[in-house]
Amino acid sequence: MSAKIIRFIVWLAAFFTIGMLLFIIGFILWNGLPVMNTQLFAWEYNSNNVSMMPAIISTLIMIGCSLLISAPIGVFSAFYLVEYADRGNRYVHWIRLATDTLAAVPSIVYGLFGMLLFVNVIFKTYSHIAGILTLSIMILPIIISSTEEALLSVNNSLRMGSLALGAGKLRTIFTVVLPVAMPGILSGIILAIGRIVGESAALIYTMGTSSGMVKNLLSSGRTLATHMYVLSSEGFHVKEAYATGVVLVLLVLIINWLSTLLGARLGSGGK
Numbered sequence: 001m002s003a004k005i006i007r008f009i010v011w012l013a014a015f016f017t018i019g020m021l022l023f024i025i026g027f028i029l030w031n032g033l034p035v036m037n038t039q040l041f042a043w044e045y046n047s048n049n050v051s052m053m054p055a056i057i058s059t060l061i062m063i064g065c066s067l068l069i070s071a072p073i074g075v076f077s078a079f080y081l082v083e084y085a086d087r088g089n090r091y092v093h094w095i096r097l098a099t100d101t102l103a104a105v106p107s108i109v110y111g112l113f114g115m116l117l118f119v120n121v122i123f124k125t126y127s128h129i130a131g132i133l134t135l136s137i138m139i140l141p142i143i144i145s146s147t148e149e150a151l152l153s154v155n156n157s158l159r160m161g162s163l164a165l166g167a168g169k170l171r172t173i174f175t176v177v178l179p180v181a182m183p184g185i186l187s188g189i190i191l192a193i194g195r196i197v198g199e200s201a202a203l204i205y206t207m208g209t210s211s212g213m214v215k216n217l218l219s220s221g222r223t224l225a226t227h228m229y230v231l232s233s234e235g236f237h238v239k240e241a242y243a244t245g246v247v248l249v250l251l252v253l254i255i256n257w258l259s260t261l262l263g264a265r266l267g268s269g270g271k
Contacts, residue, residue, distance in 0.1 A: 025249060032246035035239040045211040050237050052244050054213040055227035059251070061214060062132060062203075062223055063196050069136040071189060074143030081144075082151040083173055103141035110138050111205035119206055126208030126220040134206045135199060139192035146188020150181040183264075190259050197252055200225040224248045 039049035077095065085092045114134030123130055154177050162172040200223070208220035209230055222230065224244055231241035 028242060028245045028249060031239070032242035032244075035243040036246065040240065040243055043213065045213070050231060050240050052224065052227055052240075052247060054211060055222050055224045055244070056247065056251075058128065058207075058214050058221040059197060059223040059225075061128060061217075062135060062207075063193055063255075065128075065132045065217075066135040066139060066196055067189065067192065069132070070140045070143055070192070074140050074188075075147050075185060077144050078147035078151060079173065081148055083169070083177070099141045099144050102137070103145070107138065107199060108201045108205075110134055111202035114202060114206035123218060125218065126206065126210070127218045128207060128214060128221055129217040131203045131207030132217070134202050135196050138199070138202065139195055142192045142195065143188050146191065147181070147185050150184025150188070151177065153184060154180045186259050186262065190256055193255055193259075194252060197223070197248065197255075198225050199223070200229045204229075224251070 040051055041053050042049045042051040043053055045051045045054050081092055081095060111134065114130055118130035118133055119126055158176050158180065159172055162176045163169075167175070203223055203226050207222065207226070209222050209226055210220035211222060211227075211230075212219075214221045224247060228241045228244040228248065231237040231244065
């Protein structure tokens with residue numbers, strides 16, 4: 001009887017989670033789809049069309065550049081922790097402590113840090129590069145933790161078998177461990193992309209809220225999340241903010257789908 005009750009609670013929790021997801025997506029689609037039109041995707045932003053195209057371009061730039069910086073650092077740090085560092089190494093403790101601490105810092109604190117360092121001291125202006133560097137620090141603990149868990153889940157007998165056959169440490173990592181752990185690594189990268197796409201507080205302090213098309217990395221701009229926040233806070237284009245939410249959800253779904261395909265392809269050895 002107790003097993004049936006526990007099974008019922010588990011199924012109820014699962015359906016509740018799926019139901020909340022469908023409700024949120026349905027609510028956004030219900031309010032956003034009727035407002036969608038071609039003016040929202042105009043290349044130039046103005047007060048009449050409140051185009052989200054500059055925000056879409058800036059969002060893609062933030063995703064690509066932030067991952068370009070943080071993904072190699074996070075993945076290689078996790079490889080050091082799992083594959084190279086000794087169990088009694090004191091640096092492992094400090095690295096994990098730093099990772100956990102970075103993960104617990106609120107995004108608004110990252111924004112203030114980025115504004116004080118990147119905006120006021122280094123670049124002297126709100127810019128894409130200031131937001132990129134701030135987001136790179138924010139998503140670093142996500143990538144490190146997920147990559148570390150993915151590497152720890154690889155059966156150690158695979159490593160021992162590869163080394164016994166004469167393969168070196170580095171070759172074992174890239175040909176045996178990495179393909180098996182790749183889905184878990186990509187899951188962490190997908191979570192990092194979700195944080196980049198949904199971040200607004202830190203970017204307001206570092207990237208600014210300029211509505212124009214990005215000219216270079218030293219120019220100000222806004223992502224889709226910031227664009228949606230600005231429209232809803234002004235109160236004049238709330239319906240367009242819902243339309244921006246629709247595009248934001250679709251962008252996340254497309255990125256997740258492409259990442260899943262890439263993970264499946266890499267996991268199967270490119271076949």
